[in-house]
Amino acid sequence: MTRNIKSCFTRCLTKGLCAALALGLLAGCGARRTQDPRTLRIGVAVYLQSDTFISTLVQELERQAQEREQTQNIKINLNVVDGHGSQITQTEQIDRFIALDYDVLCVNIVDRTSAALLIDKAKEADIPLIFFNREPVAEDIQRWDSVYYVGARAEQSGLLQGQILLDCWLDDRERADKNGDGVLQYVMLEGEPGHQDAMLRTEYAVRTLLDAGVEVEKLASNTANWDRAQASARVTQWVEEFGDSIEAVISNNDDMALGAIDVFRQMGMDGETMPLVVGVDATAPALEAVRTGELKGTVRNDAQGIAQSMLDLSLTLADGQDPAETMELTDGQYIWRPYEQVTLKDLEPQEAAA
Numbered sequence: 001m002t003r004n005i006k007s008c009f010t011r012c013l014t015k016g017l018c019a020a021l022a023l024g025l026l027a028g029c030g031a032r033r034t035q036d037p038r039t040l041r042i043g044v045a046v047y048l049q050s051d052t053f054i055s056t057l058v059q060e061l062e063r064q065a066q067e068r069e070q071t072q073n074i075k076i077n078l079n080v081v082d083g084h085g086s087q088i089t090q091t092e093q094i095d096r097f098i099a100l101d102y103d104v105l106c107v108n109i110v111d112r113t114s115a116a117l118l119i120d121k122a123k124e125a126d127i128p129l130i131f132f133n134r135e136p137v138a139e140d141i142q143r144w145d146s147v148y149y150v151g152a153r154a155e156q157s158g159l160l161q162g163q164i165l166l167d168c169w170l171d172d173r174e175r176a177d178k179n180g181d182g183v184l185q186y187v188m189l190e191g192e193p194g195h196q197d198a199m200l201r202t203e204y205a206v207r208t209l210l211d212a213g214v215e216v217e218k219l220a221s222n223t224a225n226w227d228r229a230q231a232s233a234r235v236t237q238w239v240e241e242f243g244d245s246i247e248a249v250i251s252n253n254d255d256m257a258l259g260a261i262d263v264f265r266q267m268g269m270d271g272e273t274m275p276l277v278v279g280v281d282a283t284a285p286a287l288e289a290v291r292t293g294e295l296k297g298t299v300r301n302d303a304q305g306i307a308q309s310m311l312d313l314s315l316t317l318a319d320g321q322d323p324a325e326t327m328e329l330t331d332g333q334y335i336w337r338p339y340e341q342v343t344l345k346d347l348e349p350q351e352a353a354a
Helices: 002-035 052-071 087-099 112-125 154-171 196-211 228-245 254-266 284-292 303-318 344-353
Strands: 038-046 074-082 104-107 129-132 147-151 183-190 215-223 248-251 276-278 298-300 334-336 340-342
Touching: 038 052, 038 087, 038 303, 052 074, 052 254, 052 303, 074 087, 087 104, 087 112, 104 303, 112 129, 129 303, 147 303, 154 196, 154 248, 154 276, 154 298, 154 340, 183 196, 183 228, 183 254, 196 215, 196 248, 215 228, 228 254, 248 254, 254 276, 254 284, 284 298, 284 344, 340 344
Parallel strands: 038 074, 038 104, 104 129, 129 147, 147 334, 183 215, 183 248, 248 276
Antiparallel strands: 298 340
């Protein structure tokens, strides 16, 4: 009788201890789940990571993601892939992101005419899609309400480029108009055929001068695909053809502008004797050229702001929230970051303050 009572007591005690242990483990797991950060997986596909501005933007995106992880209860996994200028390669990369069920897709598209295909793929998988820096046409953006664009208005960069040249023309006519004929002779380095930013920057830079009453003459224009070496080759040909007649080089981006400056340096020119050169992006090498006077000005493409908006939008979408409730959107699908003119006059007060 005593043995039976003890055995029963032992079984009850054992069950009680096991139950208590199980409850403790469950409580511990629950607490750990509360403390562990949730994970946001963002697939980032860029057209060409060796592009100076794109490289800067990716670095900024990674830096800000690390800061968010430290200040918010979240882990952000950024998977950045390089399309190497091939839309076929980029589409395959995006297919892999979709197959792995990423939370958000961020795409710096190679060929904007392929946007509809990528949008349809993202829509079928129900994964929000954010295009950045290379803008698809509006009709494609409107195919799905979970498609967004983050970037800057290309026409604004052209207007600011034109304003830099206009200021040079008004402030130092003798320097700008080397041959004294009252006409600004220029060559144009264009980004790539069919690219939205290239077309608008090309148009609006010249329009600004014309609207201000400056007579201009285009000596030559051609694409250099945003590339410094290709731009050097173009400008070398133009110098051989037009010589000292070139008074200005208008470049759709900084890398090509620096390619033009490379040619003039090899000819023994400095910032005072070479043609007026203007670019876009305000990359670190370009800002150094502004300081030396070789680059008369550039237009800051806000890599920091674009990265911030992309992360804000990604977090909002991953939470299932409506971005329009917390973010400033244009037409419900666009986040525009402003361009900013950068000349030596603009740099001096900024560096003094720093």
